[in-house]
Amino acid sequence: MVVTLTPNTGIDYTLIVPEFRLDATLRASATAWGMGAKATDVSWILGQWGAPSLALGFAAGEAGRRMAAMLRARGVHTDFVEADGETRTNVVVVCAATGRQSTLTANTLRVNAGHVQALIARYSQALPQATCVVLGGSLPDGAPDSLYPELIRLARARNIPVIFDSSGPALRAGLSAHPTLIKPNQAELAELTGHTPHSLADAHRLAAQVQRDTDIDLIVTLGSAGALALLGARHYHIPPLPVKAVSAAGAGDGVLAGMALALSRGQAPEEGLRLGFAFAGAVLMTAGTADFRPDDARRLLPQVALIPWPQHPDGVRAPQSAA
Helix, strand or coil, X not given: CEXXXXXXXXXXXXXXXXXXXXXXCCCCCEEEEEECCHHHHHHHXXXXXXXXXXXXXXXXXXXXXXXXXXXXXXXXXXXXXXXXECCEEEEEEEEXXXXXXXXXXXXXXXXXXHHHHHHHHHHHHHHHHCCEEEXXXXXXXXXXXXXXXXXXXXXXXXXXXXXXXXXXXXXXXXXXXXCCEECCEHHHHHHHHCCCCCCHHHHHHHHHHHHHHHCCEEEEECHHHCEEEEECCEEEEECCCCCCCCCCCCHHHHHHHHHHHHHHHCCCHXXXXXXHHHHHHHHHCCCXXXXXXXXXXXXXXXXXXXXXXXXXXXXXXXCCCCC
């Protein structure tokens, strides 16, 4: 079973407005609720797909209870540690005129040492049934920087694959414990390397540097440029799917869900890439964060292209035209 763990849980409320203006009352043309944190997004997506998972993490207040109920309604098993404060409610504002969006969030969840130890204990109890672990998101107030490294090491000691998706200091700390796979976006890749990629080739060069330095595989999501996947010696460019985007919130977590399902089932990582980017494309087509219609994912699945990125003798990689 896939086990997901989210220290800083949240739910998202999306509002689609015709245009965004300051000092004005904005009337939404559509609204939607969805998950609001990386690893619980994976459980949310897998539940919609009919695949079982166990969602762990901290939760608090009415928003935390609502989040857990939403997950259980999709068939997700939950075992959250009750913390202080309130699970975050994030507001996603999508401007229909431009297709751009902003997320308003606040760190309203608080934990202490007792909460942390309780979470580690529940996670340790869940690991014997885990076939893949997904860890992700920011850390709430009171959580130590050592939390992610400890969680990763506990799973890797059992040879359980770990997918890890975070940013900033939490991402750097987690890398020290050697997860199986990370999924930075363009900004997070720049944080890791100290350089901003200005082209697909730049992004690949920087991603390959991270892979060499850490011996960790990675998928880099690049927005309109698609994505790069570096899986051992096999590197791919994944072009974007031709879908009309309603909201991008949670699309990258679709990639995590596909990879988690493949690793959980012992399938080739390429199968996870195909399913994950089909999930991502389907998520783009809905307003709710990490929400999607399974029929959309099934329709998009055969359209996902994995374009090999071969190694040349001079160390420079360039994409092939053949899928």
